[in-house]
Amino acid sequence: MLQQVLAILALPIVQTTIWILVVTVGVILSVAFAVLFERKIIGWMQLRKGPNRVGSIFGIWPGVFQAFADVLKLLIKEVVVPTRANKFLFGLAPIIALVPALATWAVVPLSPDLVIADIDAGLLYVLALTSMGVYGVIIAGWAANSKYAFLGAMRSAAQIVAYEIAMGFALVGVVMAAGSLNLGDIVRQQAGGPLSWNVIWLFPLAVVYIISGVAETNRAPFDVAEGESEIVAGFHVEYSGIAFALFFLAEYANMLLISALTAVFFFGGWLSPFDGYLPQGSWLAQPSFLWLGVKISAFMFFYYWLRATFPRYRYDQIMRLGWKVLIPVTLVWIAVEGVMAYCKVGPWKVLAP
């Protein structure tokens, strides 16, 4: 009996399914704590305490279970469907928003030997799936049959399309450096201490990628899609209860994903920042999931820091920044990188002629 169970568990398809479950549940739990992290960080930055009630009964850290309390509250609330809304699409939109945010994790290398799908066209898969996320927003805005939601959806669609191009061009530079579309290979190419990470050689592209990442996830200061002061809450203004919670989950899962991808593409993914500075045997110098986690947390902190610091961009400024600043910067740096690769400076010395 036990042997049969073990044999079933050893099947590749079962193993993959288990890993998919582990990663998905991990992402969802991380979202819960990322929300708490955000509220605490922004609270401290604004000299408040942040959430400090739920969980204090267990002792030392008040507020730990705030996110779970929020989800419970949203679960028991009524989902209101507006009159003359398209019910099917209205229900479908949160799912469409959430699925790409979770599915992209399949190709993210979490540690040297843990990636659910080690595919060669991994980077293209990432780009294809992140570009799907916009449908959740558009469909939500359209199906709700509300002016504000529709305006938010239109803003978001234009913004995501614009910044996707800058993002894709920034990744062209990464692909040129790595000579591969496989995310694991991209990380492995950056081995050898923080000085050989892509962020050093591709600094302008890294800046463009980080800015576009903030814009892609509709976060402050690019959150005109929600724009509380003008259009109430943007595309999800008509959503309530658990349907709203799904949008919330999708937004934070996307933030975690963009943080992980920034770490993978420009900051050496699971590589240790002490590699080459500490003795090889030291666990601090070993590549592991720990470092990816640290980097993801650092970028999440960066997101919250931005949100607590900057006012919202004006819409035309967002468009100008995307089309007229970020895209030319990437084009210039791709050309510079071509020259560097031709002269075999920097990480390109390993490339075949």
Next chain:
Amino acid sequence: MFVMILFYAFSSVLIAAALGVITTRNPVHSALCLVLAFFTSAGIWLLIEAEFLAIVLVLVYVGAVMVLFLFVVMMLDVSFEELRRGFTRYAWLGWLTACVVILELVGVIAARRLGVDATQAPTPLPADYGNTHELGTVIYTKYVYAFELAAVLLLVAIVAAIALTMRKRPGLKVQDVAGQVAVRAGDRIRLVKVDAEKRP
């Protein structure tokens, strides 16, 4: 077996979605059906191990083209009553086109004897084979001129599209961004020293 089930599932969804594109009354629903059709055909391409084409189909058509399409369809106020009025008048043209297309398809299948039993299932390639790499190699060596020509053609199309739609209207108010950025506090605010006055 599993692949066959997937193939039939994808194919039936694809056909249903394609029918949806031409039969639904709401243009937004049609566009969404087209998105579904693209997505399922990408799934079918994955089944024949053309992963690069499948991903690019999703990336380009689903991720970019259809978003703009939806954008336009949602914003435009198209009068569909008017469009539908011509339906019966031009129906014969539609039937004619359909017949020609069906004849051509049958002709191709008959001429090449492409029956279900005549075509072999493609032999599965080893797990480390990636057609992204193969495609890149071929495009940049053997077909480099054709590839560059296609790129130039696309560039011309982009320039033409912009040139055709750009029109200079008189009396347009446009922001001078460089001027806005160059503004200093001194240009906007004048600090004036005013002597205190005695209360009358």
